[in-house]
Amino acid sequence: ACGGDSGNGDSGESADGGDGQSYNWRFVTEEVDGQVQYEYAEEFAKRMKEKSDGAVNIDVYEFGGLGSETDQVEQLQNGAVELAVMSPGFTGNMVKEGQIFALHFLFPDDVEKTQEILNTSEALNTDLRERYEEYSISPLSYWTEGAMQWTSSGTALEEPSDFQNFKMRTQTSPLILESYKAYDADPTPMSWSELYTALDRGTVEGQENPIFFIGDASFYEVQDYMTVSNHNNYVAMTTVNTEWYEGLNDDMKAMVDETVEEMQEWVFEEQKSQNEEWLETIKNDEENPTEVIELTKEQREMFKDKAMPVRDFYRENVSTVDGEILDKLQEEISSAGE
Amino acid sequence: MKALKLLDNAIVKIEEFILSYAVIIIAVMVVGKALSRAIFSYTPPFADEVSQIAIVIATFMGISYAARKGRHISMSAFYDLAPFKLRKALAILISLVTAVILFVLTYYSALYVQNVYQDGTVTSALQMPKYYLYLFIPIGFFLGGVQFLRNMWINIRDREAVYIGTDAKDYNDQDKKDIMEETHL
Amino acid sequence: MVATLLTIMVVLLLLNFPMMIPLMIAPLIVMFIYFPNLDPMILMQQFSTGIEPYVLLAVPLFIFAADIMTTGKTSNRLLDFIGSFIGHIRGGYAVTTAAACTLFGAISGSTQATVVAIGKPMRERLLKIGYKDPTAMALIINSSDVALLVPPSIGMIIYGLVSGTSVGDLFIAGIIPGIIVFLSFAIYSVIYAKMADIPLANKASWKERIELTRKALLPLGFPIIIIGGIYSGLFSPTEAAGMSVLYAFILEVLIYRSIHLKELPRIARSTGLVTSAVFVLVAGGQAFTWVISFARIPQMISETVLGTDPSAVYVLLMVTIFFFVGCMFVDPIVVILVLTPIFYPAAMDAGIDPVHLGVVITFQAALGSATPPFGVDIFTASAVFNKPYLEVIKGTPPYIIMMVAISILLIFFEQLSLILL
Numbered sequence: 001a002c003g004g005d006s007g008n009g010d011s012g013e014s015a016d017g018g019d020g021q022s023y024n025w026r027f028v029t030e031e032v033d034g035q036v037q038y039e040y041a042e043e044f045a046k047r048m049k050e051k052s053d054g055a056v057n058i059d060v061y062e063f064g065g066l067g068s069e070t071d072q073v074e075q076l077q078n079g080a081v082e083l084a085v086m087s088p089g090f091t092g093n094m095v096k097e098g099q100i101f102a103l104h105f106l107f108p109d110d111v112e113k114t115q116e117i118l119n120t121s122e123a124l125n126t127d128l129r130e131r132y133e134e135y136s137i138s139p140l141s142y143w144t145e146g147a148m149q150w151t152s153s154g155t156a157l158e159e160p161s162d163f164q165n166f167k168m169r170t171q172t173s174p175l176i177l178e179s180y181k182a183y184d185a186d187p188t189p190m191s192w193s194e195l196y197t198a199l200d201r202g203t204v205e206g207q208e209n210p211i212f213f214i215g216d217a218s219f220y221e222v223q224d225y226m227t228v229s230n231h232n233n234y235v236a237m238t239t240v241n242t243e244w245y246e247g248l249n250d251d252m253k254a255m256v257d258e259t260v261e262e263m264q265e266w267v268f269e270e271q272k273s274q275n276e277e278w279l280e281t282i283k284n285d286e287e288n289p290t291e292v293i294e295l296t297k298e299q300r301e302m303f304k305d306k307a308m309p310v311r312d313f314y315r316e317n318v319s320t321v322d323g324e325i326l327d328k329l330q331e332e333i334s335s336a337g338e
Numbered sequence: 339m340k341a342l343k344l345l346d347n348a349i350v351k352i353e354e355f356i357l358s359y360a361v362i363i364i365a366v367m368v369v370g371k372a373l374s375r376a377i378f379s380y381t382p383p384f385a386d387e388v389s390q391i392a393i394v395i396a397t398f399m400g401i402s403y404a405a406r407k408g409r410h411i412s413m414s415a416f417y418d419l420a421p422f423k424l425r426k427a428l429a430i431l432i433s434l435v436t437a438v439i440l441f442v443l444t445y446y447s448a449l450y451v452q453n454v455y456q457d458g459t460v461t462s463a464l465q466m467p468k469y470y471l472y473l474f475i476p477i478g479f480f481l482g483g484v485q486f487l488r489n490m491w492i493n494i495r496d497r498e499a500v501y502i503g504t505d506a507k508d509y510n511d512q513d514k515k516d517i518m519e520e521t522h523l
Numbered sequence: 524m525v526a527t528l529l530t531i532m533v534v535l536l537l538l539n540f541p542m543m544i545p546l547m548i549a550p551l552i553v554m555f556i557y558f559p560n561l562d563p564m565i566l567m568q569q570f571s572t573g574i575e576p577y578v579l580l581a582v583p584l585f586i587f588a589a590d591i592m593t594t595g596k597t598s599n600r601l602l603d604f605i606g607s608f609i610g611h612i613r614g615g616y617a618v619t620t621a622a623a624c625t626l627f628g629a630i631s632g633s634t635q636a637t638v639v640a641i642g643k644p645m646r647e648r649l650l651k652i653g654y655k656d657p658t659a660m661a662l663i664i665n666s667s668d669v670a671l672l673v674p675p676s677i678g679m680i681i682y683g684l685v686s687g688t689s690v691g692d693l694f695i696a697g698i699i700p701g702i703i704v705f706l707s708f709a710i711y712s713v714i715y716a717k718m719a720d721i722p723l724a725n726k727a728s729w730k731e732r733i734e735l736t737r738k739a740l741l742p743l744g745f746p747i748i749i750i751g752g753i754y755s756g757l758f759s760p761t762e763a764a765g766m767s768v769l770y771a772f773i774l775e776v777l778i779y780r781s782i783h784l785k786e787l788p789r790i791a792r793s794t795g796l797v798t799s800a801v802f803v804l805v806a807g808g809q810a811f812t813w814v815i816s817f818a819r820i821p822q823m824i825s826e827t828v829l830g831t832d833p834s835a836v837y838v839l840l841m842v843t844i845f846f847f848v849g850c851m852f853v854d855p856i857v858v859i860l861v862l863t864p865i866f867y868p869a870a871m872d873a874g875i876d877p878v879h880l881g882v883v884i885t886f887q888a889a890l891g892s893a894t895p896p897f898g899v900d901i902f903t904a905s906a907v908f909n910k911p912y913l914e915v916i917k918g919t920p921p922y923i924i925m926m927v928a929i930s931i932l933l934i935f936f937e938q939l940s941l942i943l944l
């Protein structure tokens with residue numbers, strides 16, 4: 001059998017002699033092989049290995065074996081894994097401010113502009129990061145996996161009134177429920193594993209996800225319409241365990257920072273190509289026809305008007321700093337000029 | 339002795355209550371959610387969470403009750419073939435080691451609860467502190483450990499029979515009829 | 524590490540330790556030895572994660588419904604009704620059991636729920652007409668396998684996500700293998716009934732049949748509510764489990780008055796006890812999965828066994844073995860989630876159709892959970908029927924032989940899954 005040789009590599013200890021240190025790190029993601037987060041981590045590992053001449057070896061973990069997304073967050077906090085891609089949604093019950101990304105129509109319609117803001121925002125990269133660091137999580141970067149879209153059966157979702165009496169599958173957090181109540185929808189929490197069947201049978205009529213996920217999970221097969229709403233972005237964070245990161249030597253830290261930085265452009269292209277490819281597949285699948293709807297500027301504005309009061313809900317009921325980070329981010333977004 | 343007996347009775351009543359009502363609550367939540375959605379187009383967002391809390395509580399609080407009733411699943415293939423004396427020895431040994439292991443698990447799960455408490459994590463729908471839920475894990479392990487110690491003790495005290503739980507004699511020494519009766523509690 | 528894990532597991536199991544103990548302590552010991560820097564509390568977290576998936580709620584709910592029905596009148600009325608039509612036919616009851624498990628499994632999507640909901644009433648009837656208990660239990664456990672193969676299958680939905688394969692195609696592809704399994708079991712049941720000389724009931728007259736049908740009219744609402752509810756989109760499969768509790772409650776407590784409201788907590792307690800006994804294993808299985816995944820054991824083993832450029836048949840053979848073994852310890856859904864990504868790339872390189880791979884994987888997951896030495900369906904049966912392990916598995920060999928034969932057919936003939944597409 002396989003002996004204890006597999007048990008090496010705890011938290012960046014030296015693992016071989018030779019001409020210097022070698023590092024074994026673990027990088028966990030919330031997605032599986034082929035999906036954006038996993039591909040990101042693989043590419044990250046590859047670049048680190050090259051830059052370090054093989055001294056840094058990163059094992060990439062896909063979703064599944066290490067438990068739920070929130071388990072993975074705790075494992076990063078405990079230092080069981082050194083690096084993680086996590087989406088703020090799964091930490092929202094601990095770091096409340098992270099729920100900011102669930103707000104609708106906060107970021108620009110254009111995904112590229114959104115990514116620019118994610119790269120440069122001080123509200124996120126300094127203020128929000130500090131919130132996370134209270135819990136030993138250091139978000140080194142924020143990046144979009146693509147804008148969120150709506151899919152539906154029966155009703156094409158084109159303006160807020162289409163959501164009337166519409167059974168929309170959502171998460172259970174009060175903020176997300178509030179977001180859909182704002183359109184007069186019937187938010188319907190439903191476990192992920194039952195969603196495909198529920199969409200197929202009409203138990204729920206619609207759901208939201210980025211296009212690549214709608215494709216990967218086959219949801220378009222059981223839906224009539226996909227509305228390219230870009231109502232928010234599926235934002236992911238590249239995070240590291242804070243104490244571990246602070247303990248890295250300067251060279252190694254610089255190498256991590258540099259790789260994180262250069263990966264921003266790479267992952268933007270990666271998500272773009274995955275989302276575009278799936279969009280084509282969904283459009284061209286004649287067996288499971290799905291009508292793709294683009295929102296007009298007016299329709300988008302109608303939704304945005306309805307969504308605005310939810311920001312107050314965020315300030316009052318979610319934020320622990322009276323919406324300070326949101327206010328700052330809003331300013332940054334508006335000065336980036338939509 | 340009498341005080342202990344009273345305590346034991348109280349614990350078993352609490353365990354029975356928790357097991358019963360956890361199951362009933364799950365049924366009410368799942369049915370209520372489905373009916374409410376179908377009739378009023380309203381889905382109570384807390385329903386799934388309450389069910390999941392109930393299942394965690396039932397599972398861990400059931401450890402000691404199942405131990406008492408000798409209902410933990412084991413791969414008894416070889417044990418069933420063993421003679422009385424060997425089964426007796428095994429019953430004592432297994433109960434003791436199991437109790438010790440459950441106490442170890444109590445310790446670590448208590449640490450985990452403390453950790454979750456410090457992070458202040460809340461549940462998604464109810465926004466209830468998450469450690470409330472996890473608290474039942476160390477409690478369940480601890481009561482389970484105590485019960486396995488009692489299983490050991492009754493096997494030491496009563497030389498005439500092998501017990502797989504304080505309330506359950508080994509099925510190998512009984513005739514089929516008794517087992518059938520136990521099937522329906 | 525694998526050796527340590529397996530040694531602890533096997534020794535403790537053979538000594539007759541409660542199964543939860545090796546499942547919970549083996550990962551902890553491995554952690555102490557091989558990952559001393561890790562915080563053991565990670566495993567505690569996995570215990571609760573293991574039992575939190577929403578779809579698992581169907582298990583206690585179907586147990587509860589079955590407990591109410593078998594305590595009251597519903598299940599006997601249903602069985603008398605069925606018996607009046609098939610009681611005089613060779614193997615009639617066994618074939619009916621297989622059919623009911625297949626149908627119910629297809630609907631509930633859970634092998635464990637099927638073991639409970641159909642198994643509980645059918646087993647009593649099988650025993651009554653002269654089947655030996657191991658035979659009855661083996662039939663029930665194995666017929667429940669089909670739950671994962673016929674749509675809507677949770678296993679296939681998970682596989683579809685992990686691999687990016689069309690779930691719709693997977694659903695269709697599972698149909699023929701599902702039917703083959705059912706037919707083999709049905710044919711075997713008839714042959715067995717003949718060989719074991721199971722006594723036949725007298726053929727019921729049409730008058731009796733009408734009378735028994737009349738009595739069974741309300742109980743017959745069960746399949747209508749469950750099937751109709753799910754297919755019309757009124758309920759999700761888990762909610763259908765809840766609705767069957769409600770319906771059983773209405774029939775037994777309100778209409779037949781065979782159960783007093785006061786008795787309900789006692790029945791629920793019995794349900795809770797069985798649920799706990801099964802779910803502590805699911806919890807332990809999750810911790811086991813965690814440590815294996817963390818140490819990347821599946822990757823290491825698969826690299827070793829797959830080598831470079833393996834043939835399609837070889838890959839499928841390995842998939843078969845790995846999923847089969849994996850499902851001995853862990854819930855099939857978790858196994859699919861963990862192992863699929865490891866074998867998928869090699870399978871694609873070898874030119875295997877992703878839909879066919881999905882069918883093979885789901886089939887093995889089903890088989891693994893129902894075959895000795897371990898398997899969640901066996902535990903469930905042991906808990907629900909309150910039967911020692913040996914008794915539960917004694918009757919399984921003929922079914923395993925049939926299932927293995929079908930596995931081999933699946934490896935060599937991908938048409939079995941792909942022809943309907």
Ligand code: NA
Nearest residue numbers: 220223289290
């Ligand atoms: Na479609």
Ligand code: NA
Nearest residue numbers: 891894897898
């Ligand atoms: Na098995």
